[in-house]
Amino acid sequence: MSKPSSSAIITAIILLALAIIPVTASLTGQGFYLDLATRLVCLAIAAVSLNLILGIGGMASFGHAVFIGIGAYAVGIASYHATYGDFDLVATYSGLFQITLAVVLSALFALITGAISLRTKGVHFIMITMAFGQMMYYFFVSLDTYGGDDGLTIDVRSQFPLISFDNPLQLYLVSYVVLLISIFTVWKLANSRFGMVLKGAKANEDRMRAIGYNTYIYRLVAYVIAGAMCGLSGALLGNFTTFISPAMIDWTRSGELMFMVILGGAGTIIGPVIGAVIFVVVEHFLPIIMNLIKPGSGLYWHLPFGIILILAVLFARGGLMGLMSRGGDDE
Amino acid sequence: MPPFIQTAKIPMDLTLLTIQFMNGLQLGVLLFMLAAGLSLTFGIMDLVNLAHGSFYMAGAFISASIIFWTGSFVWGVLLAIPLVGLLGLVTEFLVIRHLYSRSHLDHVLATFGIILVFDSLVHIFWGSNGISVPLPVWLDGQVEIFTGMVFPTFRLVIIITGLLMAVGLYILVNHTRLGMLIRAGASDRTMVSALGINIQLLFAMVFTLGAVLAAIAGMLIAPITEASIGMGGQIIITAFVVVVIGGVGSMKGAFVAAMLVGLIDTLGRSYLDDLFKLVMSPGAAETAAPAISAMAIYILMAAILAVRPQGLFPPKVR
Numbered sequence: 001m002s003k004p005s006s007s008a009i010i011t012a013i014i015l016l017a018l019a020i021i022p023v024t025a026s027l028t029g030q031g032f033y034l035d036l037a038t039r040l041v042c043l044a045i046a047a048v049s050l051n052l053i054l055g056i057g058g059m060a061s062f063g064h065a066v067f068i069g070i071g072a073y074a075v076g077i078a079s080y081h082a083t084y085g086d087f088d089l090v091a092t093y094s095g096l097f098q099i100t101l102a103v104v105l106s107a108l109f110a111l112i113t114g115a116i117s118l119r120t121k122g123v124h125f126i127m128i129t130m131a132f133g134q135m136m137y138y139f140f141v142s143l144d145t146y147g148g149d150d151g152l153t154i155d156v157r158s159q160f161p162l163i164s165f166d167n168p169l170q171l172y173l174v175s176y177v178v179l180l181i182s183i184f185t186v187w188k189l190a191n192s193r194f195g196m197v198l199k200g201a202k203a204n205e206d207r208m209r210a211i212g213y214n215t216y217i218y219r220l221v222a223y224v225i226a227g228a229m230c231g232l233s234g235a236l237l238g239n240f241t242t243f244i245s246p247a248m249i250d251w252t253r254s255g256e257l258m259f260m261v262i263l264g265g266a267g268t269i270i271g272p273v274i275g276a277v278i279f280v281v282v283e284h285f286l287p288i289i290m291n292l293i294k295p296g297s298g299l300y301w302h303l304p305f306g307i308i309l310i311l312a313v314l315f316a317r318g319g320l321m322g323l324m325s326r327g328g329d330d331e
Numbered sequence: 332m333p334p335f336i337q338t339a340k341i342p343m344d345l346t347l348l349t350i351q352f353m354n355g356l357q358l359g360v361l362l363f364m365l366a367a368g369l370s371l372t373f374g375i376m377d378l379v380n381l382a383h384g385s386f387y388m389a390g391a392f393i394s395a396s397i398i399f400w401t402g403s404f405v406w407g408v409l410l411a412i413p414l415v416g417l418l419g420l421v422t423e424f425l426v427i428r429h430l431y432s433r434s435h436l437d438h439v440l441a442t443f444g445i446i447l448v449f450d451s452l453v454h455i456f457w458g459s460n461g462i463s464v465p466l467p468v469w470l471d472g473q474v475e476i477f478t479g480m481v482f483p484t485f486r487l488v489i490i491i492t493g494l495l496m497a498v499g500l501y502i503l504v505n506h507t508r509l510g511m512l513i514r515a516g517a518s519d520r521t522m523v524s525a526l527g528i529n530i531q532l533l534f535a536m537v538f539t540l541g542a543v544l545a546a547i548a549g550m551l552i553a554p555i556t557e558a559s560i561g562m563g564g565q566i567i568i569t570a571f572v573v574v575v576i577g578g579v580g581s582m583k584g585a586f587v588a589a590m591l592v593g594l595i596d597t598l599g600r601s602y603l604d605d606l607f608k609l610v611m612s613p614g615a616a617e618t619a620a621p622a623i624s625a626m627a628i629y630i631l632m633a634a635i636l637a638v639r640p641q642g643l644f645p646p647k648v649r
Contacts, residue, residue: 060436116633119640123379123435123579127571128636134568135629142622251568255381255443262440300455306447313441314429 007321011270014277015183018176026169034168038240040280041175045233047260047272048182049226054258055266056190057222058202059118062126063133065253067106067227071234072244073140074102076152083155095158095165099235106231107224109136114223118216130251140246151245158239165239175236179273182229187269189225198222263312265321274320282308346480351601352594353476357486359593360493364548365570366577366585367500368541374517374580374646376431376534379438382422382445383545383570384563389449390415390546391558392457395464404467408550412543419542423535431534450560461559470554489551496544497586504582513537517580517646569596572632578642587643592628599624 004012022037046068053059074090075098081091090101113132120128146152157165165171189195200208201215208215238244247253256279264275282305287298365387372378393414398407426445430438466485473481504510512533515523524530549562556562573592577584604620611619623630635643 054436060439062439113633116637120575120636123373124575124636124640124642126379126435126439127575128632130568131572131575131629131632135626138625139622142625252443252446252564255439258436259440259443262436266436300451302447303451303455306444306451309444309447310426310441313433313437313444314426 007268007270010274010321014270014273015180018179018273022172023169026172031168034172035240036280036284038168038172038175039237040276041172041179042233042237042240043257043260043280044273044276045175045179045182045236046230047257047264047276048179048186049229049233050257051261051266051268051272052186052189052229053219053222053226054261055268055271056186056195056202057198057219059219059223060126060258061117061129061223061226062251062254062258063113063129063131064226064230064257065251066133066136066249067110067230068234068237068253069136069140069244069246069249070106070109071102071231071236072238072248073146073152073234074098074105074231075158075235075238076154076244077146079154079156079158080146080152093156093159095160098158099232102231102235103228106234107228110224110227111220114220114227118219118223130254133249133251133254137246137249137251140249147245149246151243151247154238154242154244157242158235171236171240175240178232178236182232183269183273185225185229189222190269194218194221259309263309263316263320268321271321278320347601349477349480350482351598353482353486353490355594355597356490356590357493357593358597359590360490360497361548361552362566362570362573362593363586363589364493364496364544365566366573366589367497367582368544369570370574370577370580370582370585371513371537372541373574375513375520375537378427378430378538379435380427380442380541381439381567382442382449383541384565384567385446385449386415386419386542386545386563387549387566388453388558388560388563389418390549391464391553391562392453392462393546394550395462395553395558396457398464404464404470404554408547411550412547415546416539416543419539420535422542423538427538428531428535446564449563453560457558459560461557462553463557464553466554485554489555492547492551496547500544500582509536569628572628574642576632576635576642578644578646580646581642581644584642584644592631595631596624596628599627603627 018037018041022034025031025033025037046064049067050061050064053061077087078090078092078098078101081087082093085091090097092098113129117125117128117132140146141149159165163170163174165174190199197208197213197215197218201213201218205215234248237248260275260279261272262275263278264273265271283301286305287301289298290301290304291298365383368386369380369383372380372383390411394407394411397410398404401407401410422445426441430441470485470488472484474484474487476482476487502510504513512523512528515528516530516533516537520530523533549558552562569592573585573588576592577586577588600621603624604616607616607620607623639645
């Protein structure tokens with residue numbers, strides 16, 4: 001630890017900005033920017049979790065948003081039954097129970113689908129994770145009790161001792177701390193023996209197997225951890241929006257998560273957070289800018305966004321962190 | 332009239348079953364038209380093309396506009412085909428061509444970008460509401476396929492067109508010079524280009540062929556559902572399931588899997604609650620059946636992949 005690397009400095013700047021700007025905005029009465037930041041941080045947790053399998057483990061999952069949905073529905077369904085009765089097993093407002101439920105169900109779903117998906121490789125893996133995501137999409141659409149296609153409103157947020165999710169600033173700070181823990185966890189994992197095996201299997205699977213590692217088990221464990229972490233982000237996102245619907249799981253949501261990870265820089269520690277920042281900023285400000293140029297045109301912000309995405313793939317290899325660290329002291 | 336013919340009159344349940352079976356076939360051939368292109372582009376160019384569904388959508392909208400303009404369904408389809416082909420060529424030239432040497436992840440992201448662009452363009456040109464496409468009178472009726480059993484003419488036309496496409500594709504791939512190059516390109520790309528074949532042209536042709544096949548499927552379904560912005564994204568995942576079940580790169584696999592998925596999806600939706608009522612209470616069956624039938628094809632995929640990770644008919648060379 002002689003001198004901090006450029007990526008460490010970028011990480012510190014971004015995390016500090018995420019701590020200071022939204023809190024300042026909230027205290028000065030700009031609650032809207034706090035909302036934007038809460039959404040950003042929740043998506044960033046999901047992107048960080050996806051980075052563990054996609055960036056570090058080389059598993060291109062195209063169904064990661066399904067865990068956001070499972071986490072959000074775990075909170076929503078528990079809260080729904082606490083209000084309207086029935087299904088006593090899960091009916092509670094207790095945040096600790098709801099979040100545990102969200103994490104356990106996500107991990108379980110990751111274990112089952114991961115066990116099947118990880119038997120395949122490459123394009124098969126992309127397609128099968130996408131299909132499992134879509135399977136859950138149709139599953140939630142068919143659940144008429146919980147609104148089906150129209151979604152479900154969470155009337156009462158998760159309840160905790162001491163903190164209140166009804167207070168936007170407290171909800172933001174909790175989400176922010178969870179983001180810090182997620183980044184730290186992924187960083188620790190990536191540099192542990194476990195992470196080395198994952199990276200080794202990504203670079204040359206045959207060699208890792210020849211050395212004697214069961215790469216399948218390592219990947220499955222990583223897949224389950226990422227799923228559980230993303231389920232947690234879903235539980236937070238559900239508490240933030242207080243409205244959940246199958247649209248949260250749609251495969252385009254998974255595509256957006258992939259966009260965040262890859263644009264920011266897959267495999268880097270802070271890349272996914274940068275990707276999430278860019279995504280939320282573009283999603284919010286691009287329509288506003290377009291409306292300034294030509295009123296009404298903001299409706300079509302997907303057009304320039306799609307073009308940016310294509311250009312980014314064709315010209316910015318390795319993501320933004322890759323661009324910044326090119327010629328720098330990283331990797 | 333001998334007495335046994337009267338007793339051989341088809342009972343009501345069997346009529347319904349046959350009609351559902353035909354509906355399943357119809358979904359199957361549509362899925363095949365999409366999956367064939369996906370499987371070809373992956374098998375030959377190693378390209379993961381999420382934007383394949385965009386051509387399905389483009390076919391529906393472009394043909395719809397021409398049908399309104401000319402007043403003729405046939406002209407709408409015939410004129411839309413070269414237009415979509417041109418669209419495919421341009422897309423290949425501008426974006427896809429630069430992706431062949433890149434990773435699958437790059438394919439996924441760039442073609443995701445293409446989807447956003449296509450969806451926005453349709454939104455700009457045709458608005459956000461779907462367009463319903465009218466059928467000419469001669470296609471709008473019903474035909475009697477067996478005694479006392481009628482089936483919509485147009486659905487029959489879709490099934491026959493799809494089966495003809497499958498036969499045509501089979502002949503193209505197995506018995507023509509272009510097909511020979513396609514198969515050669517699939518097994519050894521470098522060798523084909525070393526032998527003096529313009530591999531870039533071959534790739535562009537295969538991509539365009541896939542785009543046109545998908546577009547024809549879109550043109551055929553538009554009069555039944557309607558042309559709408561999300562239509563490509565919905566069906567493309569099912570087409571992926573078909574490709575994965577059939578084995579990536581295999582035409583035979585795509586056909587068998589498309590029929591399987593089409594039939595299971597359609598029959599599951601109509602008969603699963605009756606089946607469930609045999610083993611559980613009617614109330615529970617009515618809750619469980621829609622959920623399970625919506626997931627049926629994904630469960631099928633998981634089951635097949637658990638046993639055969641490469642799909643039912645993995646190509647021999649790869």
